[in-house]
Amino acid sequence: MMSDDVIYLDYNASTPCDPRVVEAMLPYLTCTFANPSSRHHRPGRDAFTALEEARSTVARFLGAKSVTEIVFTSGATEANNLALMGVAGAWGGRGRHIVTQVTEHPSVLEPLIHLRDIGWDVTEIGVDSDGRIRLDELSGALRDDTVLISLMLANNETGVLQPVAQAAELARERGALIHCDAAQAVGKLAVDVAALNIDLLTLSGHKFYAPKGIGALFMRRSRPPLRLPPLVRGGGHEYGLRSGTPNLPGAVALARALEIASGDLETEMGRLADLRDRLETEMVGELDDCSVNGSRVHRLPGTSNLSFSGIEGNALLASLPDLAVSTGSACTPAHSQASPVLLAMGVQPALAKASLRLSVGRFTTAEEVDRAAARIIEEVTRLRST
Incomplete structure (x- = not known):
């Protein structure tokens, strides 16, 4: 939305x-x-x-x-x-x-x-x-x-x-x-x-x-x-x-x-988890070296943090003007540094700098998730080939 x-x-x-x-x-x-x-x-x-x-x-x-x-x-x-x-x-x-x-x-x-x-x-x-x-x-x-x-x-x-x-x-x-x-x-x-x-x-x-x-x-x-x-x-x-x-x-x-x-908390939690899992399944299934950061069990239902090897997260963001996504916290100025959160988890700096945070919500639809996944897959593939 x-x-x-x-x-x-x-x-x-x-x-x-x-x-x-x-x-x-x-x-x-x-x-x-x-x-x-x-x-x-x-x-x-x-x-x-x-x-x-x-x-x-x-x-x-x-x-x-x-x-x-x-x-x-x-x-x-x-x-x-x-x-x-x-x-x-x-x-x-x-x-x-x-x-x-x-x-x-x-x-x-x-x-x-x-x-x-x-x-x-x-x-x-x-x-x-x-x-x-x-x-x-x-x-x-x-x-x-x-x-x-x-x-x-x-x-x-x-x-x-x-x-x-x-x-x-x-x-x-x-x-x-x-x-x-x-x-x-x-x-x-x-x-x-x-x-x-x-x-x-x-x-x-x-x-x-x-x-x-x-x-x-x-x-x-x-x-x-x-x-x-x-x-x-x-x-x-x-x-x-x-x-x-x-x-x-x-x-x-x-x-x-x-x-x-x-x-309707329980229902909405289930819906958001389904959308998040759909998004992750599509990208992990289509892209090599695409990994989910953080616990797959103990996490919010609507949040996904993914790393894509071989690219820069900011370059990926710039190539996706049709998607509103993030590379980290919205409360810190935009920069090219690796996320301290991911580094603390042991994620390699290159991968930490090649991450996206995707968070779905009340007005997100399955059709939007599918379109977003397709666009990210398209741009990651293009950036890796250049």
Whole structure:
């Protein structure tokens, strides 16, 4: 879905707004538009009620125990920064050691680099050839002064899933907190914060058919309550964690998008997995030296990362103006360097530079998958012959 001449296969980078989401948010752009903080008049109270109803919906679908555990943000990048910098500010007196893994998203790795620069000790554990951490290595990295484990649920480039629930058990044993970047997982998988047993979770609406500019942080308020200092100070909004007039249309859209995604999750997961497998089968079957990167078992249903030997990924991208695909994370500038995620998995640099990320979504059809596979096969064959 995009236009008649471009096939969109970059759903991990962003998704279109579902028309039902647009319909839900429109009244809050034109009618119920008042500031939710202006509760001294009825329009403000109506807006506040809508905001809290959206918060309640998000809490319910994430399995949160209380609506106060949901903090609306501008997206997962802000939420990750709030979580990581907040833990550093609140828990620094207990220890100054954080454990993460090398294939995390830049919105996790960059704040951790900053913390390292100001005196924190950050341990980055490796991944195996499937892109998954080894729990024994994680356990061995934990220390008496470890205050946090930060571990993504699903990788943005490969779709590989990490054993977050098992990592949470290790965190509990050592008295550490656990933060999970779930931006690529929420809306695509069943995500329950209680089942995962985590303290902090971040999500981004535009990854599951809500608009850009809205996200959320789940922050545990029990066992005992987790309290963090804010990044943005001003009006004390979002329980004092995120000042600024709330994005009411965005919050309503986020809640509706999560509601829609949860409604037929199992069916959609199966459909996307079928499309992904169809795409991979066609290309691996037709092209020599075409390989799938990452676990074939523990991964998102709609994500495929493929390497094609003998070519450059950027050259392949340039030859496919009719396809919207990617060579890696959409959050890093376009360049010709090999993906750090693939390199960490042991993929050879030449192959890592010859990779494509293909991600299907709600509006992808089998006919589009077949056309895309044919075009990629055509261009890989041509590039190899030149």
